[in-house]
Amino acid sequence: MEGTLWAIVPPLVAIVLCFVTKNVLLSLFVGIFTGGLLLNSFNPITAVGYSLEKIVQSIADEWSVKLLLFNLMMGAGIAFIWKLGGSKALADWARNKIKTRRAAEVWAWLLGIVVFFNDYINAAIVGNVTRDIFEEHKISKEKLAYILDSTAAPVATFFISDWIAYQLAMIQSGLEQAGISDVSPLVAFLKSIPFNFYCIFTIAFVGIIAIGRWDFGAMLKAEYRSQRFGKTSRDGASPMLNVDFELGKPKETKPMIKTFVLPILALIVVTVVGFYYTGAKVGGESLIEILGNSDAATALLWGAFAMTITGVAIALVYKLMDLAETMKTILEGFKLMLLACAILVLAWSIGAVTKDMKLADAVVSTVGEQASFAVVPAIIFLVGMFISFATGTSWGTMAILTPIAIPIAYKITGDAMLSASVMAGVVFAGAIFGDHCSPISDTTVLASIFAGSDHMDHVNTQFPYALTTAFVALVLYLVYGFFKISPFVLLPVGIVLLILIARYLHKRDLSKLKSILERA
Template structure:
């Protein structure tokens, strides 16, 4: 798990996160975090620290999982470029103008599609963002709101529904059961038992739907929506979108815009990913067994290649492009994702540095051995939040916290069922921290595929994530002291969340004097035409 540098292990993620918020320049901020950590590891030697930071970055790029995800990102860019230039997005926008009747229907459509494509959280951002980015501009929905939908349906849905996340969670739970010497509950059964305790995912998915349906925003998101409703500006005045297709790829061809050009590459991608999960995991028995054995990174790479190949095929078969134009579009698609790839590599490298410095060890050492179980669930939740926020990875947080939380809970209570509930609590904290962290790869991808400024996305999403986190923090306290079933706690949490939503909306409407904008929002919900 790495060495233990004590409180110094906090410095790299702290530098990266503070600089990201201060400068809005994510890439140099991430590198500054990596460099600061490497200098500490090298005993304060700047030259050795700089050299070591290069080694860390190279290792992150050449890690097989990371390398495949990088290629996935590049091939997704190729697929997007063909969809755009062949007129697929243009055709979809024209179709949407006829089918979508309100802002509300567009927002709800993005929410539903996000849950339907949850086979992988990165896929949610890519597919949902591509489908609704241009439609959102048409219906005066801010980039911040679209990126919130992408980010807040991706990991929560993937953590609950059929996805590659399930196999990973089962693996981490298995390690926790082994460490606790619990033999009467199998990892798959323990995973199923843990699902109801993943309060953050459950309540976040509902909360996103409520906000999309009511249009009752608050905090920075209310200001972003007001800007778009009043001016039609998809991004803020000083925003730097992480991906601007119009400027990167130019105007689409209006030769023969067809919706099938948009749909076919995405369907090909999803089909191949599902097939890839089955093929690489076919040694397992049943759906859970297949997922447990599947190699998700390979399946994603194959799916993105299918998307890119479908784009090339359509360009040539329809004769909308000649061979040279097709190859130029392919290259431009790769260029489109260069910044994305660089940020992903930096984020992974920072995670490696914090792991080597023993950040998790330092955080866990603060728990202590003698704790009242009443406060144990909330402690595990908060530690998971902090770890995920600092490292930018929910999967890394699960790997650190789940094998520790289960045996600790079992040691305190002697109850195996209570012990396995901890994995759901770890996952809640991990996804929250991942959502709020500007150095998270899924947060970055949500910004990219929505066309949002990354830090604007982070700033507008944090208040919503914190609202849900505060509510479920109360639920975990109640569970710790009274061990009340989730069947009661989840409805209770939902009622509190809905009341809090109403209170916050009314407060910020008054604070920003936005009653006119809210009525405009309701008017816009009837028709934007």
């Protein structure tokens, strides 16, 4: 079964079940078990053993352990912000400063662009800063999750972050595979940015939707529910994070804004210092090299720990809690994140199953290397979308496709810089599509967590938006391939197309919604 298209079955089973049952944990485990059956001659006993082993391996990995601890510590930090009244203080401030739904959404969008140094920390910070403001303005949890998800990985891929260091390494690998020695990976990366259509369009589309108020599809229904009935989550939803239910009402009647600002500031400062310290410890002359050598998981864990300790310190110094209450709050915060941690573990496990079944090899061999350069960017983009959506990992997709795509393009064109820059941009775009919207992607899960959204509600409402930007990107890759029009011309064209599409779909779906309501 390895290396054949049978390898798509486990993630496909998991994804389909996610949509059908709305039960992410069950769906992921069934997907893992399906892989175990295929790899163990349909023996259910050995398949169960294989499935459990994959889960154990996922938990035992050092990176995974640190990220799980990061999530638990973030839960504790969030618990302190909530119980000490920080969230209420922020909502009180926002009530005077951010007076409209549009302003709240635009602020979240811009904040998501500013927090660019890591996709995980982006979702954590922006989610914590905006969650109660969105609640105040009765904006759906699904909308917040969409904004978080669309300004996390798509933003981190462009600016100075741990992502760039990894992407440079992938470009270097592709250049080596192609036998290219006279192209700088950094220069190739910088020239690849205009070709990363999907990420650029995704970031822009958030602004288009927020400013124009042009929601459509399932998101329009979610927003109508929030505005009309004041329900920011649907009836029967299972929010990934529900601080009000789990922690109760804040105990501080006169909340201080510092109980919000100081823990978040500690999170940011310690994480940034952690990135630099762990990278500089290994070595590196430039900031990019230092980031490339940094231990992102360690830096994130340090930051979340600092956030929690700051909450404890505020509680004790201002006599808002005694020591026993602070320990209880930490445990309550851990409890907030248990479901999210379970989903992350199973998502990593099914990723390991697809690796064992050599899904990437099967997809690449099916596509083949014989194609005109006119269609190569579009084909590589589609393959990247497929692999990343099925596996839920953008970095894994980059590692698979970059060493293949650059040699293919170089073999066809003979142009080293063109091959490296175009293919890098296309691969990164396709890879981030799945990371952005697959239900088994860790960043999609984290967006649901920090928005406090039901996970599958987030996936269902975001998917039409992701497909819209992916469709426009695909069309423009074909236009570039056939006509060699500069990406600096195609990018504005793409944004105009997105505006027109969003406006049309909004009017169409709004008309349908009104018709349904009139008949009800």
